[in-house]
Amino acid sequence: MEAVNNANTGSLVALHTTAGCTMENVQRRMTGTPGQGNCHNEINYNTGCTVTGPPATYGPEFNAAGGGIVALEWRDEGIRAWVFGRGQDQGQGLTALPAAGGERAAPGAVPDPSTWGPPLADFPNTSCDVGRHFRNQSIVVNIDLCGPLAKATYASSGCPSTCEDFVANNPSAFANAYWEFGAFQVYRAL
Structure with a gap:
């Protein structure tokens, strides 16, 4: 999941690969x-x-809604992602987020994506060999100020000056730029 500039236009779910993986006309x-x-x-x-x-x-x-759950299903048939806001029905295997901390999943809960409804993002293997392009993945969490994606869209975002200038001269703008996680849970199909 990614976002740029004010991060107020919603999530951007993206796959980054080498040549030979497209979702055009899929x-x-x-x-x-x-x-x-x-x-x-x-x-x-x-x-x-x-x-x-x-x-x-x-x-x-x-954030104003209290966060939520991001779920990713990765199979050779494709990759799908869901975002469930706090209090939203998540379907089988994902427990609703408590109001203030506590357990994140019921003991023995087994996720069943077939009960979750349509995903936010669907990347089928139609024109992308998911098994070849995706393996040995890691979770990377960062805040990349003025990275390639932000630089490419900064001028059209309505933000002032250049990205580098804004970051250098407005450190207070990033006082609340952080990630907060309640848990990471990984399940493997048997």
Whole structure:
């Protein structure tokens, strides 16, 4: 999941690959809006192939609602992502987030994505060999100020000056720029 500049336009779910993985003209069942179709990291400033969710799935609106659960299903048949806001029915295997801390999943809970409804983002293997392009993954969490994606969109965002100048001269703008996680849970199909 990614966002740029004010992070107020919703989540950007993106796949970044080498050549040979596209989502152009691919039939998908999802609630998000498809964007770039070429996943190759050397195309479109490493934008990847993207799907955008509504504002409530990321950034200020997501935070104001108390956060939520982000779920990812990764199979050779494709990769799908869901974002469930706090208090939203998540389906079988994902326990609703408590109001203030506490357990995140019921003991013995087994996620069943077939009960979760359509995903926010769907990246089927139709024009992308998921098994070849995705393996040995790690979770990377960072805040990249003025990285390639932000630089590519900064001028059209309505933000002042240049990205570098804004960051250098407005440190207070990033006082609340952080990630907070309740848990990471990984399940493997048997």
